[in-house]
Amino acid sequence: MPVAKQVKGKGFYDCISYVLDKDEKEILESNLSGKTPSALNKKFELCCRLNQKVRFKVYHASLSFPPEDEVDDEKLKAIAHDYLYGMGFGEEQPDLEQLEKEERIKDKDKMFGDKSLAVPYLVVRHDDTENKHIHIVAGRVRHDGSCVSSYWDYRKSEQVLRMLEDYHGLSSPQGAIALKNLRKILDRCREECSNFDDLKEMLREQSVNVYSKNNGIVYGYKDKHYKGNTLGAKYTLQGMSKVLQQRGIEKYQSPPPRLDVENETIRAELETHRDTLERILKEEQVENFKGKHYEVQRNKKSLIITKIDNPEEKVKWVKPAPTMPWILSNFKFTEDTFNDFSEKMRTTRENLEKMEKDRVLKEEAVRKQQEIQEKLATVGTQTAPPSRRRGR
Known part of the structure; x- marks a missing residue:
C-alpha cells in the first residue's frame, strides 16, 4: 500500500537540495543532465520558461512503501513513471475513470508502457527510514508550454495509486477496497436507474444509504460515510444529474433548514x-x-x-x-x-x-x-x- 504526499512550490532549488541532501540516497532516474542542486535547478528553470504564467511550477511527490511491498530499483522507476503519467505529466491527462474499468494485461514493466513524460523530472530513492520511499520532483510546464492541471489532484493521486497497487502487485488497504467496491455499485446503479428515487431504492438494496448534504450527496457504506466529491466528479450531485432524470433530486438540492x-x-x-x-x-x-x-x-x-x-x-x-x-x-x-x-x-x-x-x-x-x-x-x-x- 504505497502512500503519496504531494506539494507544489515556486522554486526548484530548495526542493532539489532537500531531496539530495541525504547520505542514504540514490538518484534512480532523470531526463536532465546534472547531479547537483545547482545544475539541476538551472535545467528545471530553463524548461519552465516556456510558460512564465505558471506561478507554482514545482511539483514534489513522495511515495512510501511498507516493508511487505518488495520493490527493487527497476520497479521503483516504473512506479514513478506510471505515477507521473497518471497524474497528467505526459502529453495529456489520461482518462482515469475509463482506465479503472478496463482489465489491464500485465505484460509490460510499466502500466502505461512506452508513453513518455512531457516534463523535466527527477526520481530519488531515500533509505533513511524503515519504509523504502522515493521522491519525485517534476516541472508543471510541458515541453509544448502547456501547464499540468492540478484540478482534483488528490483524488487523481488516489486513483493512480489504486491502479498501481493492482498492476505492480502492491498491498492494498481495506479502505481502498471498500471505496473501489462502492464505486462499482454506484456505476451499476447509474446505468440501471432512471431517476434519483430509483437510485436511492436500488442503493438501499446494496446496503448503501444516501443522504443529502448542503446541495450534495453523502453515501453510507460499510459503517463509513463518503462525500460524493471524495469518490469522484461523476458521483457528486452534479455528476449524477448528468445521467439521471430530475425526479427526486429536490431532496438533495434543497437542504433542510x-x-x-x-x-x-x-x-x-x-x-x-x-x-x-x-x-x-x-x-x-x-x-x-x-x-x-x-x-x-x-x-x-x-x-x-x-x-x-x-x-x-x-x-x-x-x-x-x-x-x-x-x-x-x-x-x-x-x-x-x-x-x-x-x-x-x-x-x-x-x-x-x-x-x-x-x-x-x-x-x-x-x-x-x-x-x-x-x-x-x-x-x-x-x-x-x-x-x-x-x-x-
Whole structure:
C-alpha cells in the first residue's frame, strides 16, 4: 500500500537540495543532465520558461512503501513513471475513470508502457527510514508550454495509486477496497436507474444509504460515510444529474433548514444539554458514548455530538484552556435534528433529576432513622435505674 504526499512550490532549488541532501540516497532516474542542486535547478528553470504564467511550477511527490511491498530499483522507476503519467505529466491527462474499468494485461514493466513524460523530472530513492520511499520532483510546464492541471489532484493521486497497487502487485488497504467496491455499485446503479428515487431504492438494496448534504450527496457504506466529491466528479450531485432524470433530486438540492445558532434561546438550551452530557460522562467515568441515535466524544479540549445516521450533522464545543469556558465552534444540526435531540435530552435530564431526588429522599430517610435510633439510645440511658449496694 504505497502512500503519496504531494506539494507544489515556486522554486526548484530548495526542493532539489532537500531531496539530495541525504547520505542514504540514490538518484534512480532523470531526463536532465546534472547531479547537483545547482545544475539541476538551472535545467528545471530553463524548461519552465516556456510558460512564465505558471506561478507554482514545482511539483514534489513522495511515495512510501511498507516493508511487505518488495520493490527493487527497476520497479521503483516504473512506479514513478506510471505515477507521473497518471497524474497528467505526459502529453495529456489520461482518462482515469475509463482506465479503472478496463482489465489491464500485465505484460509490460510499466502500466502505461512506452508513453513518455512531457516534463523535466527527477526520481530519488531515500533509505533513511524503515519504509523504502522515493521522491519525485517534476516541472508543471510541458515541453509544448502547456501547464499540468492540478484540478482534483488528490483524488487523481488516489486513483493512480489504486491502479498501481493492482498492476505492480502492491498491498492494498481495506479502505481502498471498500471505496473501489462502492464505486462499482454506484456505476451499476447509474446505468440501471432512471431517476434519483430509483437510485436511492436500488442503493438501499446494496446496503448503501444516501443522504443529502448542503446541495450534495453523502453515501453510507460499510459503517463509513463518503462525500460524493471524495469518490469522484461523476458521483457528486452534479455528476449524477448528468445521467439521471430530475425526479427526486429536490431532496438533495434543497437542504433542510438550519437553525440560527446566534439565537439566545437555542444557545441556552444547547448549554443545558452540554451540562447534562458532561454530568452523564462524569458519572459513568467515560469519555465517549454511542447511543442509538447520537454519539458523544469528549476530551480536554473538545466535546462533539454527532448524529449517527448522518455524521455531517454535528455540534462541537472547544475549550482553549482548562480555566476557560466552553465555546460553541460548530453547529450543523437541522431544525428537525435539534428538536429531536432536545426532546431526548430533556427526557434524560428529567430522569436524572428524578433519580437524584429519589437518592436525596433515601438519604434523608436513612438520616432520620439514624437520628431516631440515637435519641432512643439516649433516652434509654437516662431512664435506666441507678444500681444500689445493700449494706450488711
